[in-house]
Amino acid sequence: MFDLIIAGGEVVTPQGTAICDVAIAGETIAAVAAPGTFAAGSARRVIDAKGRIVMPGGIDPHVHCLWHLPLPDGTAMLTDGPAQVSRAALHGGTTTMIDFAAWTHDTNVQKTIEARDKDWVGNCCCDWSYHIMLRGDLPPGLLGELAEAIQAGYPTVKIFTTDITPSRRGRMVDFGDIWEVFKVLAKQGGLGVIHAEDNDIVMHMYDKLIREDRTIFHNMAEVHNQLSEDLSFRRVLRLAESVPGTALYMMHVSAGTGVAAIAEARAKGLPIYGETLHQYMLYNAEDYKRPNGQIYHTYPSLKTPADQKALWDGTLTGAINTVATDEICCTLKVKTVGSRIDDVTGGNAGAEPRLGVMFTEMVAKRGYSLSKYADLVSTNAARIMGLYPKKGAIAPGSDADIAILARGPARKLMKEDLHETDYSPWEGHEIHAWPAMTILRGKVVVEDGKFLGSPADGRYLKRKVAPEIIAGPAL
């Protein structure tokens, strides 16, 4: 007896897309078979998915919940937490999020993870995991702790090569320390997840624009510019090349120069992967001039139409493997409180609309196959981050994390459709399909817009990066 059968949908499986029935027993997928294979009455519930798309639940590998957000007046606040963001994510068909556990100098890696668990355990409606985030000067003792953490199921390490803004000094890690971390990653089978910008160029441009009294945030793309991405990506990729076995995931690629640097490294056989954000693909620096233009911003910055094209091309050539959100959930008031190049808040509200928006842009508008689309919003993140095939696949033995999308006549997305906060950068965006049902490990958690999940449903995901991901550019 199965618990659920999803019958007759267009199912995205590792072998391709076909009309299939999916049988679920408990928390996992028991079988995927031709329509009608399973006898009537062989499941407690049969969900009719005819005419609908049945895909692996979305995976967002880059979110920040309950996150320290510096404000222009010098104070700071915490952004909304995992309960709220995960609920919205599930409404939008995303079933797994990867956030960050930020190490600080007064603690160790183990305690960093334990402290972050206090924010998350019992407070997340979907499954989740953390990247370990390092900042500032790294004490030598930290390297051993990182090695232990990688072995214990926390294999991804976030590093900044920039302080990002003049007020956030102490964030970047110098290249000597990055070099030592890479040696640990290579030896232990970890993965570096990198925010790469050239700090000298970025800080120079802050000084220059402040001197010239051109501080309005519309000029952000001049500060966090293509040259910065070019120089920093190449430097960090060369460093990785010097330590064989170093695999890197370049976060929020925003410029064509970043795409080119990743492509060159991959052409050498290096295990380098690229993430972009849906706002970088679909907005550019001109959008900063729209009313409340801050809502389109995250760091580094929106760029030009040519950069957008390079990001899209990267999804076809393999240099861009995932589309994430850099989720920061806050109100419109907070998101627009800063208006200078040096005080605009980063992050973006997008965990919920990501699947619907990218379906429209990839499948409906650009003719991507359903498989390619599912790779970019789910499966590739699972593969790179050490979650596959438990996550990111509709296959026997995988967790039954499923989004069922209903295609419909194109409509405009309204913020009232969404469950996250009081604004969305995606309001007014045309939508061609939307999740009608989301299933998390066999439990129907969203059905026709009704939320049936709970903050007790989510589970932490320990991870191990697969050897083929580290051996070379596997995707």
Ligand SMILES: [Zn+2]
């Ligand atoms: Zn981020």
